[in-house]
Amino acid sequence: MTDVKEMGTLYTKEMLALVAYAFQWELSERNLKRFDMLTKNSWNYGSFDDRGALASQVMATPFTVDFFGQQYKMAGIGFVASYPEYRSQGRIDRIMKQLLKDCNDRGVVLSYLAPFSYPFYRRYGYELTFERIAYEVPAAQWPDSKKVSGHVERVSWEDAKEAIKDVYQQIPKHHRGGVLRADWWLTFKFPLRKDFTYALYKNTQNEVEGYLIYQVEGGKFVAYEWSYLTGEAYRGLNRLIASHNGSVQTIFYEEGFGGDNQQFLANAPIEKVSVRPEMMARVVNVADFLVDYPFLKNLTTDFAVEIQGDTYAPWNDGIYEVSLEKRQTTVTKTATTSLPRITASIQHFTQLFMGYQSAERLAFHGLISGDAQALSAVQEILPSQKPILEDYF
Secondary structure, eight states: OOSEEEOTTTTHHHHHHHHHHHHOOOOOHHHHHHHHHHHHTSEEEEEEOTTSOEEEEEEEEEEEEEETTEEEEEEEEEEEEEOGGGTTSSHHHHHHHHHHHHHHHTTOOEEEEOOSOHHHHHTTTOEEOOEEEEEEEEGGGSOOOOOOSSEEEEEOHHHHHHHHHHHHHHOGGGGEEEEOOOHHHHHHHTTTTOOOEEEEEEOTTSOEEEEEEEEEETTEEEEEEEEESSHHHHHHHHHHHHGGGGTOSEEEEEEEESSOOSGGGSSSOOSEEEEEEOOEEEESOHHHHHHTOTTGGGOOSOEEEEEOOOTTSGGGOEEEEEEEETTEEEEEEESOOOSOEEEEOHHHHHHHHTTSSOHHHHHHTTSEEEOHHHHHHHHTTSOSSOOOOOOOO
């Protein structure tokens, strides 16, 4: 008999106590509301000891992500925790095995998480897929922009939320594996998290073309999210940031990293620019992922991909033939193949097909195997841009 069960919201109090202990989470009124909202919108798993006390837990929050125009169901993993006396007993292992099976049964194709340890989560099939870039600049050195024809308004969350939702959805970089944000998630992410200031850029027709979510505290201006549809919107919001150079010492901005940076806009090189690893991802169901893969339309050479060693999602192990016949692309799982084949773990399959790394680079480092024909065939159908994620679980 397993010690793991899906808890629903029956053990919210016990879950909160474990989170507060494991993460030193402040039990403020705001955090209590956030946690209650999260538990109601998540699949909550627990491992219980012989006395029926909660020992370990994992929360999986269902989302929909947009991967270059294709929508996939995704489970965001968070608040993975155990009390110290229950660690090294395999409890998280057993939860993750059950959780991934249930995700697969529910049609979940992808899963993301923010790791405390990359090696720890690799065992469950996750691998680094998303990065972030951070700028920390003395306020006097932040590059200003020219005047614009529109204007910026600072507004309340209630007046900003629909515009933020609309602008976010229109920006192409948010459709490279990003979350399609539900209303509850926006509330959880912004007004329930901190006392942010919200600014909208409006053009001469009074249409919103961009937004900035920020906070000024302790002599530091922190831009938490900055999105814009036009160059005018970028410059208008940037002028708002630069206008703080007399009231703060430092300006800090961080965003998902897709390979570009803002150095070319600065009068002098920005010294404190850093790219760091962040979220991991895994494909939960390889067959479903490949069938709906948005770049199969680029297929010119049939190939096969073999997944090996997916211990926590064994349904993925095997050979998948990707073929083009009479202008129709098919994905077939088979025992053997004569097609050019690459072989990969689920971790490196995820990195490859989500566009984080190229076939050539992974093969060079011995992380996938395959002959030149197979690598070339796969590379033809991969995205040309890296995945970007602006949400954290």
